[in-house]
Amino acid sequence: MQKLLSAFFILCSVSCFSQQNPTVKFGKISIAEIERKNYDVDTSAEAVVIADIGATQIKGNRNEWFSLEFRRHKRIHILKRNAYSHATVEISLYTDGKMEEQLDDVKAVTYNYENGKIVETKLDVRTGVFKDKLDKNRVVKKFTLPNVKEGSIIEYEYKVTSDFLFNLQPWYFQGDIPRLWSEYSVAIPSFLKYMLIAQGEHPFYLNTSKDKRANYSVELKKRDSYGSTTGSEQINITCGVTDFRWAMKNVPPLKEEAYTTTLLNYMAKLEFQLAAYLEPLSPQTVMSTWPDLAQSLLKRDDFGMQMENAATWMPGVLPAILQNATTETEKAKKIYAYLRDNVTCTDYRQLYTESTLRNVFDKKSGGVAEINLLLTAMLRYAGIRADPVILSRRDYGFVYDNYPVIGQFNYVISRAGIDGKEILLDASYPNLGFGKLNYDCYNGTAKVMNEQATHLSLKADQLTEKGNITVILSGNEKGEWKANINKLYGYYESVDVRKKLKANDRETWMKELVKEYDTEVKLENLRIDSLTALEEPIAFNYDISYGGDQANIVYLNPVITGRHRINPFKSTDRLYPVEMPYKILENYSIIIIVPEGYSADEMPKPLSLKMNEQGDASFSYSVSKPSANLISIQCRLEINKTLFQTSEYEALREFFNRVVAKQNEQIVLKKTK
């Protein structure tokens, strides 16, 4: 434990301050405290956590084992109505169906300042705590504090006792409202080893550990030679204990912003993973290295063994799917397409199987782990080397490569060696092509579940969304305009378009297309390319026509479609880096045939724009006149990386401001006779 924690110290490079902490005693509220109207840490806050203090202890229980005892004391100042939801408290409890974590010692009080006095209102715990069973592993207990108004301080404490040693409560120093003081302490006996994951930018105010000795008593059942219980005896273990204590002061709130994958990546938090049992318990490693983790997953009944178990029935179903495929590529494509087109994914966050692969195959539905383990198994039985790959989708946060901790993952795909190439496959999305992954799988570390636990790096920077629009526009002297539009979508936009095309008929889709234009246009001859070639981007080709009047002056925006109309970065401030799902490359080109009897009176000027010297975002607008009655304009927008630091935000916002402005510019045509 010591060793692990020292690693953690280096990770966070935190120094210790002198041991001082605010005394927050339950029930002791000062008038000065309750009279405060706002707090410097965040003046926009609708509520502030004055103190959030938690502690976990490990205790011997009467069940021949140990329990975790978690106590929490939290005090919140409610400043605005919108924060009343913080007065409703939900406590999530784990259950395995037989045992359930237990909630006790609930105490909750609201304080109001009325006529110069602090008035207390207590929660009636007997009638005011409600229970709701969410699913087979989660029960939630809820209560709401009475008499809450703007200006109230609420305070509550409770204890959760858990017989699930793996479920040592994590601690979140940060949330949607600011915290003035957030503190967590954990006492770990020397016979248990936990690994710690710490994250966040906010510095620790306290970070200490102290060794001491303590006694643990566990009640063992006495049994006779037939195994029946005949009584009990108490055994005592005296051993070293380390008291860890962490605290943060004035922690700002997390705020939702566009283009962040998840706030979980920025939240200051501590999480624990049970690593091993040590003497005097029978020593056993629960977790150690990536290869070990891979081995243990592969041996699990609800992961690797599912694939082994498919041996009995797989040979019976494969021939019908493979038909007469001969090469590895053909076989893999057949299997992939079969699963993708026939099996519905019911859960996109799944790591372990809930039913057998046979059942998934028969029912034609399953979670993502089930589908892609089934895919892996089918590839294997077709003679193709394939392994499951685990990863964390972007909204679940980054994976820390230093910690072989399974809780960091929530998704399973497959990797196959096909005709000499390593190909990643995900059969859970109906519109995804062979060898393609959804962009939110590109979240850094992924691990192949093979002997070496091969490391894969999937980064948003590896993806570029390429869009291309080509237009030929011509006008005649009657003021009638005609254009042919050829639009090639980016790959992920194509996936989206295919989905929408399935949900709507072509007529509805055409009505939507028409709305993209400034004027009323008539749309004809729509042709869609690569609608069913799921590996390829989709392309639209169609004609539009619209009538104008025979004005002496014609104003014409040459970017008639696919224009950037609003700045995607509206807010003036930015707290977290901008994370784009992929790089972007957009090309737009138009050739305008100027109607007879008109000539260009004014044209937009060429522009070349770079967000910074490296050109992390760049835009060019070029204008040429190949002949007397032709105008040619080209726009090219490139976003060359996916992660922009907050220091780059202003430049990025200004960049888009100028792109929007430039694409608004007009060509002015004047009648010459």
Place this chain on the structure above:
Amino acid sequence: MRNRFILLICLATLISLAGMAQSSYAVVAIPEALLKNASVIKRTEDIRYEITEGNKASFYQKVAYTILDEQGDRWATHAEWYDKLRSVESFEGSLYDASGKKIRSIKKGEIKDVSGNDNASLADDNRVKWHSFFYKVYPFTVEYETEIRFKGTMFSPDWIPQQKGAMSVQHSRLTVLSPVSNPLRYKMFNYKGEPVVAEVKQGKSYTWEVKDLPAIKEEFAAPSWHEITTSVFLATEKFVLEDYQGSNASWKDFGKFVYDLKKERDELPEEVKQKVRQLTSGVTEDKEKVRRLYEYMQQNTRYISIQLGVGGWQPFDAKYVASKRYGDCKALSNYMFALLKEAGIRSVYTVIGSGNDNDYLMVDLPSSQFNHAILFVPQGKDTVWLECTSQTNGAGYLGGNTGNRYALAVDENGGALVRTPHYGMNENLQIRSIKATLAEDGTLLVKSNTHYSGMQQDNIHGLINNLSKDKVKEYLHEELDFATYDVNQFNYSQDKSILPVIDETLEITVSNYATVTGKRLFIVPNIMNKTYRKLSATDERKYDIDLGFEYKDVDSVEIELPKGYEPEAMPQPVSISSQFGKYSNTVKLAGNKLIYYRSIEQYSGRFPAKTYPDLVKYYDAVYKADRSRVVLVRNEQPLKGF
């Protein structure tokens, strides 16, 4: 013994139906007309609602859907909720392929059992059993067969065989068995003829049946669903809810039942009584007393949904609210009632359907058609309405959720229908004046003053009364309709009254508001009020047009232009007068200033389907007029470029 006999008959019919069903689910058997515009076809449905003596009821349903494509997927799922008064007795289902061959049946373990709490409630006792086949080899057919038992018949099921979302119906039948001692009442929409009524052993049986209803294409501003498809609503003359007996014989009777649930629950603790005296002492006018007590209630309570207690229909008593300082709509209305009573002011507890789509009440079918409770204080002509779940409304203002509809007022004499206030064009105002300055690079500095009232102030009311000032600023930085802008200053003042009013001042810098191309400036003088509605002219219109929200906007804009520009193109004045509304705008140049004026009056009402092309034209004209643009040219002309 009797019950068992009935069950046997049910089973017998069931078996014979199942025997028939096997082959009849073939997709080829669907009439061509039902495939048009459809994603799902209800192949057959048999519902048997049996009301027994002692006010119990059972609901048996067997239904089969053929799913044609992804859009129909949600019908391949079946869910039944249950609680203390409603139990799921059986739940079965089967899946069939396109030829009608059975693929498999569901097993017990596949039915999920989850909490029915929608998370909006702190506590309720709802749970849900549900199942889905998650199948995607289209087309396929699912068949579900369930039986539900009710304790009490307060909530009778509806029969609306056709649901929204591209559904056609091949066949559906509802049979209701009703004992002589508890007659059935019903109301029908779009049903040809009358139900088949027969004398049976249990009393009377009623049968409704429909065949071959083609799918309905959803239309913009269509009338309520029950007005366009077959719908039958039921009520039993008598019902019980836990220990309470009720009657649907008249609104008076139904109101009596609601009143019985709430009566004698209005006693206040002594300290609250004192507070009431303190707040009202020296005040002579009742209206002022109401205002003070309402504000006291708002400041000292909050809304928490707890759907427990006599089927969720009995309010927690006033003492409960006084000690917890929270409650749901019923508890808070009852508490407010108690406060007013203590001050000697009579108020009336009122149940109502809440929500924009919930403004229709079947006045000739007294029954439970409500989901919300409010209060009113009769004051001669000036009734004061109180929405007790709002902590911010002014006394007397209801808003769009409960305004302009029938509600049931209840007191010791029973119930009586009343109408809530209508917020019309002259109440829902947005009057704005803008003074703006345009710089030569296209940047526009905007100073706007806006006066909002009635329903046009609802959104901003919510913002400024619930959020801190910095959060309002964050909101403004995200939500205004400009490409890139900064909000330099903002301020709000409000007058909370029967017709609430908010005045807003904003100062905004908009980058590149005007487009600069060489010597020209392109500017849209309508800065802050563009409509976005565009309808498709090609759509055939089948149903009447139902426009609900009335309002009036006036915008006066003055834009100071950079020096040295003169107009090249100025939009002509627009003036449109139609049955749907009235719109006009004008723009002119006065010296160095562009003067723009826009006004729109949006009417409400019901318009025949054949007027739809006119509505399209009207919206189009407004859309276009809102975007009309002024082109200015710098007067000295050093022509560059081409």
